[in-house]
Amino acid sequence: MNKNFLYKLLNARGVSGSETPVEKIVYEYVQQFADKVDVDVMGSVTATINPEVPFKVMLAGHADEIGLRVTHIEDNGLIRVSRVGGIYATAFPGHKVVIDTAGGPVYGAVLTDRQLVTDGNMGADKLRIDIGAKTGDEAREYVSIGDPATFDTNYRELLGDRMTARAFDDRIGVFVVMEALRLAKEQGAVIGVSASATVGEEVGAFGAFFAASAVKPAIGIAVDVTYATDTPFTDPAAAGNVVLGGGPVLCKGPGIPNTVNECIEASADALDIKLQYEVSGGRTHTDGDSITRTNSGVPFTVLSIPLRYMHSPAEVLSLSDVEKTVELLAGFLCDCSANMNLKPFG
Numbered sequence: 001m002n003k004n005f006l007y008k009l010l011n012a013r014g015v016s017g018s019e020t021p022v023e024k025i026v027y028e029y030v031q032q033f034a035d036k037v038d039v040d041v042m043g044s045v046t047a048t049i050n051p052e053v054p055f056k057v058m059l060a061g062h063a064d065e066i067g068l069r070v071t072h073i074e075d076n077g078l079i080r081v082s083r084v085g086g087i088y089a090t091a092f093p094g095h096k097v098v099i100d101t102a103g104g105p106v107y108g109a110v111l112t113d114r115q116l117v118t119d120g121n122m123g124a125d126k127l128r129i130d131i132g133a134k135t136g137d138e139a140r141e142y143v144s145i146g147d148p149a150t151f152d153t154n155y156r157e158l159l160g161d162r163m164t165a166r167a168f169d170d171r172i173g174v175f176v177v178m179e180a181l182r183l184a185k186e187q188g189a190v191i192g193v194s195a196s197a198t199v200g201e202e203v204g205a206f207g208a209f210f211a212a213s214a215v216k217p218a219i220g221i222a223v224d225v226t227y228a229t230d231t232p233f234t235d236p237a238a239a240g241n242v243v244l245g246g247g248p249v250l251c252k253g254p255g256i257p258n259t260v261n262e263c264i265e266a267s268a269d270a271l272d273i274k275l276q277y278e279v280s281g282g283r284t285h286t287d288g289d290s291i292t293r294t295n296s297g298v299p300f301t302v303l304s305i306p307l308r309y310m311h312s313p314a315e316v317l318s319l320s321d322v323e324k325t326v327e328l329l330a331g332f333l334c335d336c337s338a339n340m341n342l343k344p345f346g
């Protein structure tokens with residue numbers, strides 16, 4: 001496993017709308033093996049192998065992460081924020097954060113108070129970031145309205161093959177799609193394959209719409225994280241029993257053609273990789289929902305890495321799941337052929 005690339009992705013910050021630091025890491029990394037690398041106007045990077053082949057599979061992992069954005073600076077120097085994506089506001093009080101400003105990172109502490117953290121309905125409007133400024137004017141010298149902020153955390157290796165980090169959702173998806181592309185090329189895939197590090201998934205998946213509209217894939221695969229249900233306060237009956245270390249998770253849902261899933265299952269069988277399953281009742285809340293609506297419609301599925309404590313500053317996953325997902329996708333890309341029939345009948 002190329003941990004150097006993974007660690008670089010995890011160290012970078014990319015709140016939705018401010019993904020450029022993540023995209024630049026991807027752009028630099030894929031030059032070694034991609035036949036073509038594109039950056040679109042929204043900032044998503046798409047790396048392609050065999051670009052001359054019209055039959056393309058598109059893999060998408062989203063580069064953005066949830067976080068905060070500065071809305072107001074009080075005269076006492078405290079910074080007010082709004083949410084970006086599905087944050088838990090209660091996760092922030094008492095935590096260190098970093099605001100990315102035009103002049104570089106500005107560090108802060110989020111105001112905490114016993115009454116505040118016991119308010120289950122607390123929203124981002126209650127958060128105040130203390131950057132050490134004594135007055136509003138001093139704070140305004142450093143921080144501007146619209147600057148993004150996120151938890152000031154680092155990754156850590158845990159016992160066995162487990163790791164904790166902020167924004168595994170979906171930095172790990174970006175890692176998987178780019179590594180699967182590299183491996184598919186090494187293993188001699190003959191179809192066209194594009195891997196995109198998309199922007200804006202957490203706020204409506206618009207980056208994937210731009211990227212897929214340009215790629216025009218025959219099949220789309222969103223690679224994201226999904227809720228592991230092997231810890232307290234989770235329910236395997238809600239959407240499927242998903243355990244850390246249990247392997248890649250394939251999504252079944254009304255918008256996902258069985259034929260695409262059957263191809264993935266055949267490749268998993270051939271590689272002796274065990275799959276887990278999750279069920280989506282409608283939209284998958286991934287880039288797949290956007291990819292499928294591009295051009296004349298794109299059959300898609302979602303392949304996920306099990307994740308504990310999603311959208312917290314300390315998400316946890318198993319690296320064996322990551323390795324198996326890369327291996328499975330590369331195998332699938334090599335098994336694909338331009339004359340695949342994806343119709344259920346007829």
Ligand SMILES: [Zn+2]
Pocket residue numbers: 062169170201224225
């Ligand atoms: Zn995600």
